[in-house]
Amino acid sequence: MKKTLIASAICLASSPVFAELTVEPYGSIRAQAESVTVDQSSVDAGEDNSYSGVKDAYSRFGVIATYPLSNGTTLGAKLEIPFNVPQMRSEDPSFFDYKDQSAPRVYKLTATGDWGSVAIGKQWLAYYNAVAYPVDYFSSFYSGFATYAGFRREAATYTTPSFSGFSATASMVDLVDGGDETYLDTTQASLNYSLDGLSLAVAYQDTYNGKADLLGASAAYTTGPWRFATKVEQLDSPDETTIGVDPMMYNLYASYQLNDYTFKAHYAKGDITNDSTAYYQGDSYHLGADYQYTKNLKVFVEYFYEERAYAIYTQDAVEYSALGSNVTNGSALAIGARYDF
Numbered sequence: 001m002k003k004t005l006i007a008s009a010i011c012l013a014s015s016p017v018f019a020e021l022t023v024e025p026y027g028s029i030r031a032q033a034e035s036v037t038v039d040q041s042s043v044d045a046g047e048d049n050s051y052s053g054v055k056d057a058y059s060r061f062g063v064i065a066t067y068p069l070s071n072g073t074t075l076g077a078k079l080e081i082p083f084n085v086p087q088m089r090s091e092d093p094s095f096f097d098y099k100d101q102s103a104p105r106v107y108k109l110t111a112t113g114d115w116g117s118v119a120i121g122k123q124w125l126a127y128y129n130a131v132a133y134p135v136d137y138f139s140s141f142y143s144g145f146a147t148y149a150g151f152r153r154e155a156a157t158y159t160t161p162s163f164s165g166f167s168a169t170a171s172m173v174d175l176v177d178g179g180d181e182t183y184l185d186t187t188q189a190s191l192n193y194s195l196d197g198l199s200l201a202v203a204y205q206d207t208y209n210g211k212a213d214l215l216g217a218s219a220a221y222t223t224g225p226w227r228f229a230t231k232v233e234q235l236d237s238p239d240e241t242t243i244g245v246d247p248m249m250y251n252l253y254a255s256y257q258l259n260d261y262t263f264k265a266h267y268a269k270g271d272i273t274n275d276s277t278a279y280y281q282g283d284s285y286h287l288g289a290d291y292q293y294t295k296n297l298k299v300f301v302e303y304f305y306e307e308r309a310y311a312i313y314t315q316d317a318v319e320y321s322a323l324g325s326n327v328t329n330g331s332a333l334a335i336g337a338r339y340d341f
Helices: 002-013 126-135
Strands: 022-037 051-056 060-068 074-082 106-113 116-124 152-159 166-173 186-195 198-205 214-223 226-235 248-258 261-270 282-292 297-308 327-340
Touching: 116 126, 126 166, 126 186, 126 198, 126 214, 126 226, 126 248
Parallel strands: none
Antiparallel strands: 022 051, 022 060, 022 327, 060 074, 074 106, 106 116, 116 152, 152 166, 166 186, 186 198, 198 214, 214 226, 226 248, 248 261, 261 282, 282 297, 297 327
């Protein structure tokens, strides 16, 4: 009986129904050795939390399956698991996951065709893709923090096909988990334009109270070995009594590719405010160089400075905990590698 079932399964898998199904595993192993210092490491005078150690830089393993239908639509599925290499466990080292740090980074079902695309499940969000991603191009752990945006959440998203370089995205997002909120409790939307190396976008992100509280715009341009990008965001604070109402954030990014080397520079400025939702404030500087040693292996060295505590964490934290007090003048020097397959 078992032999019959196995033979039937083999015949079914080799039939035309499954002939176009493709399943591709992938992964990226990323880690960095770093030396971190802060001027004010604790409210306790004299305590020093500076350290040298090893940190994961968003390693992940995943699988993508695609199946084209006869009508031109392609169905897809993606599952991606985080893996903290130094800790040797499934975990997002940033502790940004709003449910469980060992939960999958991405799990979604997709459909794509001439009519556009739909994605349902945990995914990178529309606002982040349009506004924050254009300046999120570094290889170390410290890439991508200088934004008010959410990163990955459960959502239902539709993106239009491109019309003369223009496309639009609308998404219902589970931004707040639990409480009295509904499952898909907020909305996001973006308008994008891309042509001949130029990309422009505007987007907004709702809060749980139904107010479009985060507006942003980005621009990126690639010419030859150069790439330039910028973004601006404004947080529409729900608390009008805060100091620094409606804070803004500004980012500038540039990179230059020379043979197998890529040199990168980034500056970000966030208005000072006591609004707790504006978790990034002050200035930060980020410099880096990548070397593509082989097709799959890249090594990098980066320097990161932050005026206020938001990206430099305590070493081996079990949950998010900034290394410094409110004003840190913290810096990190990181040397690392990533292997993509």
